[in-house]
Amino acid sequence: MASASTKYNSHSLENESIKRTSQDGLNQDLNETVPRLPGETLITDKEVIYICPFNGPIKGRVYITNYRLYLRSLETDSALILDVPLGVISRIEKMGGATSRGENSYGLDITCKDMRNLRFALKQEGHSRRDMFETLTRYAFPLAHSLPLFAFLNEEKFNVDGWTVYNPVEEYQRQGLPNHNWRITFINKCYELCETYPALLMVPYRTSDEDLRRVAAFRSRNRIPVLSWIHPENKTAIVRCSQPLVGMSGKRNKDDEKYLDAIRETNKQNSKLTIYDARPSVNAVANKATGGGYESDDAYHNAELSFLDIHNIHVMRESLKKVRDIVYPNVEESHWLSSLESTHWLEHIKLVLTGAIQVADKVSSGKSSVLVHCSDGWDRTAQLTSLAMLMLDSFYRSIEGFEVLVQKEWISFGHKFASRIGHGDKNHADADRSPIFLQFIDCVWQMSKQFPTAFEFNERFLITILDHLYSCRFGTFLFNCESARERQKVPERTVSLWSMINSNKEKFKNPFYTKEIDRVLYPVASMRHLELWVNYYIRWNPRIKQQQPNPVEQRYMELLALRDDYIKRLEELQLANSAKLSDPPTSPSQMMPHVQTHF
C-alpha cells in the first residue's frame, strides 16, 4: 500500500483485513487498534517516517505483529494506511549510518516479493531502528529463528473447508478414470517411489508396478510419466514427467521405452507419441552433461520430440527483475514499449502460452497423446500441463475447477513453492527462487483478457491467489511437495486459501461468465495481444491505478439489480391487475425466456 487512495484498491490483499477501517472512510479513529486475525499478536509499534515514493515522506505509526506490518499515517490530512503481510518481505536492509546527515536518511529499506519497496526513516537515537530491524527480521524470516510460519498460528475459521476442494480420486473420476487403459497405482502411497510426487498416480493399465520402479530409475528424481488429463472423447492423454537420465554416453532404458509405448497405445490412434520438451534444445543437450537429456529418435521410434524453447527459472527471475525496474516506483514513460520489450517478460509469456497451445491442440485434435517434461518436471512442465488443461477443459475455468487445477498440477505434483518463493526464509538471493507460478497466473490472466466470458473468476481472484502465495497466512502454498506437507500435517494445522475464497465467492466472480462446456480455448499467443498486467505489476502506483471497482463489471451488476427490480415490480403489478381482471397471472420471468440467474 503506497498511498491512501490505493487503500480502496479492491484487488489488494489488504482488503480483507482492513475492511473495518475502510468502511467509515475519512473519519478514522486513530486510536482504533490494528486489524488483527485470530492468532495474530502485536509485537511492537514505533513512530516512523514512511517515505512514500509517490507522495513524499509521511509521518506515521508502524505496528508489527507476527503476521503483518501495519502503518497508519499520523498526519491529519492523510489517510494513508500500509498493510503488508510479513511474508511478502524478501529483504530488509539498514540505510544510513551513525554519521548520516540529512533528513530521513537513516532507516530501513524493505524489498518485497510483490514488486514494491518500502522505506522507513527512523530516529537515530534510542535504538529504534535496531528494534524494528530485529523484530521484522525475526517475524518475516521465522525459519531462521526457529519460529513457526504464521499459517500455523492462524486461527481463522471459515464455513467452507478448502482442503476438501481437491480429492485426486474424485478428480480422476470426473475425467472418467480409471478406465480399461488407465489405472490408479498406490506404488507411491508413502512417497517411496518418488518423494516429490503425490501418493496417487494414474498410469497405463498394462504397466505393472514393478515396471514403474524400473522406469523411475531412468527418470530424473524418479518423476515417472503419469497422466495429468485425458480427453473425454478421443482418449488422448496429457502425461507429465521429468527428463530421462540419458547422460553423456546416451544411455537407454528398455523399460522406459516400453513404458512410453504403453502410453502411446492407451488410445487407439496409430500415430506416434508426441513428446514436448519444454526447454530450448541447447539446454536439453547441456543437461546430458549432468546425467539428464532427452528422448532420442533411435531409442524411441514411436515418439516425436519437439522443443518448446522455454527458458529456465534463472532467466525468468532476471526478466521479472527488469519488469520491476521499469514499473517501481515510477513507470518508465518515454520509451514504455521498448523498455517493456527489453524485459522479455511478455516474450516468455508468449513462449509458455505457445507451448501450451501446442499441447492442447495435439490432444484436442486427437492426433496423439502428449508427454510433457522439462528437466525435473516441476516448473515449466506444470505451466504447460495446467495451461493446456485450462484450454481444453472448461471445468478448470470455474472457481473450484481452477482451485483443483492448482492443487493438482502445482501443489500435489511438487512445484517447489517453498524454494521458489522462499517462505519465511531470509536468503533473498537464493538461486532457487523464481516467479514460475506468477508467470503461470499471468498466462491465465492473458487468457481471461482474450476471453472475457470464459472464466468464472475475475482478476481479483488471481491477484488474491498471488497475494497469498507470499503472505504465509494460509497453508496452501507452503512446502515443496505433498510428502513434506503430510509430515507437517499442513491440512490439519493450517487454513486453506480456498476456505477464504470459497466462503466469499461472490467477490471473485466474473459477471460476464458464460458457461460453455465443450469449448476449447485457443488464445492468440502474439505480442499483438499480450499485455503487461498493469493491475498487478503496477498496482502500487496511484497514478496508474485503474478504476475500481471495474466500471464494466460494475455496470453489469447494476443492470442485474435493475432487472431484478423490474421483475419484482412487474410481478406486483400483474398480481394487482389480475386481481382486478381475475385472470391467471403470468409471471414476467415466464414471459422472458432468457432470465439469467443472479450471481
Add this chain to the structure above:
Amino acid sequence: SDDKINSEPKIKKLEPVLLPGEIVVNEVNFVRKCIATDTSQYDLWGKLICSNFKISFITDDPMPLQKFHYRNLLLGQHDVPLTCIEQIVTVNDHKRKQKVLGPNQKLKFNPTELIIYCKDFRIVRFRFDESGPESAKKVCLAIAHYSQPTDLQLLFAFEYVGKKYHNSASRINGVSPEGGGRGGMGAGGGTPSQKTPLFETYSDWDREIKRTGASGWRVCSINEGYMISTCLPEYFVVPSSLADQDLKIFSHSFVGRRMPLWCWSHSNGSALVRMALIKDVLQQRKIDQRICNAITKSHPQRSDVYKLDLDKTLPNIQEIQAAFVKLKQLCVNEPFEETEEKWLSSLENTRWLEYVRIFLKHSAEVVYMLESKRLSVVLQEEEGRDLSCLVASLVQVMLDAYFRTITGFQSLIQKEWVMAGYQFLDRCNHLKRSEKESPLFLLFLDATWQLLEQYPAAFEFSETYLAVLYDSTRISLFGTFLFNSPHQRVKQSTEFAISKNIQLGDEKGLKFPSVWDWSLQFTAKDRTLFHNPFYIGKSMPCVQNGSVKAFKRTKKSYSSTLRGMPSSLKNGILSDQELLPRRNSLVLKRKPDPLQHTDGQNSDMEQYLREWFSKPADLHGVILPQLSGAHIKLWKLCYFRWVPEAQIHLGGPITAFHKLSLLVDEVDVLSSMLRQQHSSPLQACDTDLDQGRMFFRARGLPASAGTPEFLSSSFPFSPVGNLCRRSILGTPLSKFLSGAKIWLSTETLANED
C-alpha cells in the same frame, strides 16, 4: 423509406448492383479472387468490374470460412470504393514483371494478378489466369484511371447527387436531395431519432450557444455568401463585444481571414476559441490585444485568456502522416511472424501512440485551464484548421457529456471539422495527388477510442461506430468528408449543377447525402451495433433552458464507498523525474526543489489531475485520460480487423459486449412491459419491442445460449478475403511492395519517351 437504396439486395446473374448515376466503365470475366493467405483452395471465381464509384467483384460462389458479414448497403461484400484505393499493383508472374499503376500510365505486359492496397488497411487480390489478357489489362488501367481522378467533380458523389436531382420528381430510389442532409440514428427501439445539427445555419449555432449557457457570445453572419473567407462557415460565433465592422477589418490580418471562432463554453463561463495566426506583423499586437480583451469581456468573471500555440507544441501533419504510414506497414504489410519479436519497439518507433498521447495530454491541459483555472483558452495554429480541429474536439469530448452521445459526437464533427474547414479532400487525399495527406481525423477517432476504452460507460457509441465512421471517410458519396470547406461544396456543386442543367432554385449548391444518414449504409438492425451497452444514459441535455447542469459533479459521487478518498497531498509531489535512489543510497530526495516549485503551472496541473483521479469519475461530467505508456493502447479493432493471425476466435471484448447487450435488452423489455402495465394492461404491444436498442437480443434465446459462433475479435468485420498477403513470385508481400516502388521509378524512366 430512406432505408432502401438497394431495394433488391439479391445479385442477379453476375450483374453488378449499381447506384443511381453509377456506370460500369470496364469489366473482365473469369477472375479469381484470392481469399486465404496461405492457400488458393478457397479462391472465388467471378467477374471484376470497375465503375465510376467502386471496383466490384461479382460471384456466385458463396464466401467460404466467413461466419458473419457486416453488410454495407452501398457496397457488395467484395467491393472497394474507388476513393478507398491507396495503391494498385499489377503483376505478370510469367514475365516476372510488376508495376504500380498510376493514372494515364501504360502497361507493357498483360497482368496475371492485381493487388489493391486499400486505405482502410485491406489488401485485396485478384488473379487473371483464365481471363482474357487484354480485358484484364483494360480493367486494371481503368481502375488506375478512375481511382485517381484529377478533378473534384469527377468524384462519384457529383454524378450520384446529380442523378438524384434529376430523379427527384419521381423519387424512385430513396434519398430526397433535401432530406438526405440531416441524419438521425433512426435505430428505433426507444431512441428518439435525433437530428444531428450540421451547423450550416444560424439557428444551429444559436442553439449551441444556449445549450452551453454561454453568455457574451453571439452568432455572426458577416460571412454569409462566403464574403469574408472561403474557408470559414457562413455562420460562426464571436465575442458579443466585437462588432461586425471590427471583425471585417481584423479579418484581413489573419491567415485565411480565419478570425477567432468560438467552439464551446464551460458552465463556469470560460470559453474555448480557435483562430489562425495574425500574419500582419505590424498589427499583430494590437489585434491580439483587442481579441483577447473581447474574449475576456465575454467571460462572466473577466478571466484572462490562455493561449496555446499548437504549431509549437504538437507534431505537424507530415509527422503524423509518417507515423501512420509506418503503423500501417507494421500492422498489415509486414509478415506477421517476423514482426513478433520486435513488435513493441516497432510499434513505439511508428510514434503513432506517442502522438495519440500528446494530443490527449494537451487536450487535458486545456480542460484544466477551462475547468479548474476558469480561463478562456485560445487555440492558435497557422491556419487554424488542422491540429485545432483535433484539440478542440477532444477537449469537448472530455468536458461535455453531450459530445459523448451519438448525436452530440456527430454535431461535434460537424462543428469542429466539417464547418471549421478541415480539408477532408486534401487530408484524405481523395484525388490522390496531394502531398497534403494526413490522418488527423483518424487520430481523433483513435484518441476518442482511448477515452472510450478508459471510460466505457461514458459513451453512447461503440468502437464499431468509430471504425465504421473511419471507413465512411473513404466512400465518395457523402458530402460530409468530400470537401476542403463548406464553400468548396457550394462553389463546385454550383458549377456542376450549371454544367448538368440542374435547377438549384434557392439552394446554395447541391445537397449531398450526409454520412450521418446512416440508413444509407446500414439496416436499422445493423445500426444497433453502434450502441454501446455499457453506456449509462441520461435524458438528453435540455436545450430550451439554456444552462446545462451536466458539468457539475453531484455530491453523492464523492461518497467514500465508491472509490478512494482524497489522497494526502500536503507533502508536495515528487515529479516523475525525481526517482528515488533504488538502494544503499544515503541521499534521499524528499521534497521538490524550491526551484521546481516555482514552476507553478505544471505542479498545479499535476495536482488537479491527481485530485481528479482520486475521486470517482462522474461519467456525465468531465473525463480525463490516463496517459501513462501502459494506458495508451493500440486500437486493435481498427488496425487488426483484417489480420487473420491476430483474430481471436470467439474472443475479444466483443464477447463481453455481447453478454451485456443481452442483459440490456432484457432490461429494456422489462421496462417497456412495466410501462405498459402502468398505462393499460390491455394496450397493444409496444412497437419499440420489435426493434431493440441492442444488436444482440435476449428474446428467443435459450437461457443456455453461449457466445455466438460468429463472434471474434474482428467482429463485425472479417479478415477473410480482405488481407491477402500471399507471397508474389516468392517474395513476401511487404518486401515485394518496397521493391515495386523502386522498380516503378526506373521503369517509368525507361518507358517515358
